[in-house]
Amino acid sequence: MPDALLTIRCNGAPQARAAFVRLHVRRVVRTWLWIGFIVVGLLCPGMPPLAWDSERMMLAAKKISPRALAGVQALQPVLAQALDMSEPNQLQAVNAFFNQRILFRDDTEVWGQVDYWASPLETLDKGAGDCEDYAIAKYFSLLAVGVPVSKLRLVYVRAQIGGPQGALVAHMVLAYYAAPGAEPTILDNLITELRPASRRPDLVPVFSFNSEGLWQGVGPQAAAGDPAARLSRWREVLAKAHAEGFQ
DSSP states (O other): OOHHHHHHHTTSOHHHHHHHHHHHHHHHHHHHHHHHHHHHHHHOTTSOOOOBOHHHHHHHHHHHOHHHHHHHHHHHHHHHHHTTSOHHHHHHHHHHHHHHHOEEOOHHHHTSSSOOOOOHHHHHHHTEEOHHHHHHHHHHHHHHTTOOGGGEEEEEEEEEESSTTSEEEEEEEEEEOSSTTOOOEEEOSSSOSOEEGGGOTTEEEEEEEOSSOEEETTSSOBOSSOHHHHOHHHHHHHHHHHHTTBO
16 A cells, blocks of 8 residues: 555544554455465465365354354364374374264154254354264364364264164264275264274264265265265255354
């Protein structure tokens, strides 16, 4: 901004001058922040970009409730710290955060509906959710810290509750694949310890999906069709999570 123009604009009332100075400072700070991001990107090309919009997430949480805002304020430091972690440690951090913060409750109790897929911020707002809500919140949080979508799948399973003679119930978990074809690690709200699939004989996979594909069971053969098109609730969750600042 030319000095003469700056002088003219600052010759008004004290309140006007103060407001102008604050605006100018904010513009300068934003400019230097963008320069900083560009420099970091040039000097550290291997550094993964942030996959969440912190400001959008905070604004979305404020619109929902103070409880949602408190949840985001607790989540964002976890995500920021996880950026520098190995993927196994990222899994541990995100899994622990949601398993400890969210209470298991049925959709009829939380939402008054038989089946509702909540976005991460909706789950943080309620402080409660069912198996889908845990898996969805963990999925988007792990994407946010740089875990590739190809390594993550939400898996519908039949879970045996109460031991070998227990009842089979519909359940959802999040599976992480360290490499294509590798045995997945299971993130679950029923058993908080991360375990390989071979140590979860109580789970029988039915189908799995992520933002890019849909599979029968957990095998490599993709089912036909777009998962967002075939799963209407998933399409709605993708839209809500994006509006909340997630990838």
